[in-house]
Amino acid sequence: MIPTIKDVAAHAGFSIATVSRVINAPHTVNPLTLEKIRRSIDTLNFRPSPLGRQLRGERTRLIGVVLPTLANPVFAECLQGIDDLAAAHGYRLMLMTTQYDADRERHAIETLRAQRVEGLILTVADADTHPLLDELDRDGLLYVLMHNDTARRPAVSVDNRLAAFDGVRMLIAHGHRRILMLAGTLAASDRARLRHLGYAEAMQQAGLAAAPALEIDFNANELAPAVLAHLTTGPHRPTALFCSNDLLAMVVMRGLHRARMQVPNDMSILGFDGLAMGELLSPPLASICAPNREIGSAAWRRLIARIDRSAPDTSLALTLPHTLRTGATIAAISNTSTTA
Amino acid sequence: MIPTIKDVAAHAGFSIATVSRVINAPHTVNPLTLEKIRRSIDTLNFRPSPLGRQLRGERTRLIGVVLPTLANPVFAECLQGIDDLAAAHGYRLMLMTTQYDADRERHAIETLRAQRVEGLILTVADADTHPLLDELDRDGLLYVLMHNDTARRPAVSVDNRLAAFDGVRMLIAHGHRRILMLAGTLAASDRARLRHLGYAEAMQQAGLAAAPALEIDFNANELAPAVLAHLTTGPHRPTALFCSNDLLAMVVMRGLHRARMQVPNDMSILGFDGLAMGELLSPPLASICAPNREIGSAAWRRLIARIDRSAPDTSLALTLPHTLRTGATIAAISNTSTTA
DNA sequence: ATGAAAGCGCTAACAA
């Protein structure tokens, strides 16, 4: 069906070695021969099989990508950042998603290793204590983490603790005193922990009480009534919510809207991620923005640098700057209106 | 570095053939031998290289996926639908995005073919007149299109014409007479054409004037002033907008909001795609919903059926039902308030 | 300038 180098050789009347030369070192072959063989290649529509090359110990030009989910645009944006560069560099991407499941993480990494990828770009639930990553280190398979905010491994990320700190400080500067942090599926992840840490530090520095993060199951796309009540009633209800990601912030905004709470007048909202989509909301969502696409492309560049040994790459964590998008979901609170 | 079947054989003291049997037909090998070799496999952490198998002419268990972009969640959702099944079936996915560029489409398909994928799942700009797809047909490489709404090729899609027709009829039923269709990047695609056709038919059937689609460059994330003026001023300004996709609808909503137009009171908006995110907007976006994830998984099932020859699969187009999500972005218009 | 042949990791037919 698919023509091989043999077919070309037979068709052109030369040996497969010469055909190979036409492909890989055209200058070493007689111009006349070159011409003939090229014609055969065209006629048969021959494309050298990467399989054969790869097996020969050549480079596979394959990179594995492991992401939690594509339902969250954060990761879709990263992937787009990776793919643009990969295509330009002539690499192929093999993609697997894990749905935040440790078994699927393990399985994905094993599958990709077996496929002999030259490197791995991944986002895992918890980077510090990840036995599989230790294994990669030990076996010398190159990888770069995205969004995993760890100093122990090669990673590209924002400083989650500092970013949360900055964001919550901004809320405080707007006069908020009772600020609650909401977290979703990320509760089990290193990122969420660091974000809560930043929140707690900002609160503490202002002499305010930091509360544990309120965990939300937002797969339901719906705010549980108990949670809603917690947010909206009582004299100690929060005036601002710091949501550990934008998707969660959107779910919360919608829940509040249904409960006839005005954002930002009755409640200020700050998200985390900087989804492009957030700017299209009304009101546009205030968010701590990670440069997601840039994180993807930076991860790619680091990985390729290590694969090509073109750079020493001594450092482990690469921290990209975060930005505060001060959308319209944050209102200032006058001191008098606060009971605290 | 990576152990091969030879290493295992040497370590266990058997031939590579027996090791191969342990992997592929354990019951044909002496239990004692089995045990020993398995221990060696574990010790060396050996995983059979798919490359070797694939080269042997075994199946590659590789599926190529070609999508326009991941920045639009429509495609991310499809991909998620594919990936879930692919992982469950033990297939690997090779992903390439095209940014709606014909050259990149061509390059992606060629690259994936060269990699010997067993099949292709793709969304192209224009399916009917696509020479590369003809080539795939000719060469017997299996593929299934997603979202490309054509009767000529294997495809999974909603009926774009009918869906648009239904949606616009709904707008008409709400009393709207001056309805404009807005289209974005998709203007060059078969989907956009069919959607406009459905719009025009609905208008015509109601005795109303169908206008050409107003083309919007929404990469800017911003509505051009001229467009905005066209939508908001004059006695013949539209009372409802049918947007050819949800992302575009969001940009428009935001533009109107800035221009102090109330949605839906001053302008009704209907999108197309049914992005999960749309429901989180305030007001929730009315949309003609395609079951994106389901389109992805259906495409996967069709492709696998053809690869396994497990089903005859005579039909070409598989049309999945669309649904109307009647969000709060559509208001009824009383006849008296209409000048038409 | 070209060809012959070995070998990459694996499977399967055939031998023992």
Next chain:
DNA sequence: TTGTTAGCGCTTTCAT
């Protein structure tokens, strides 16, 4: 039950 061997498509010495 186990081993020997050929061959999948390709690159790369080593001869010619």
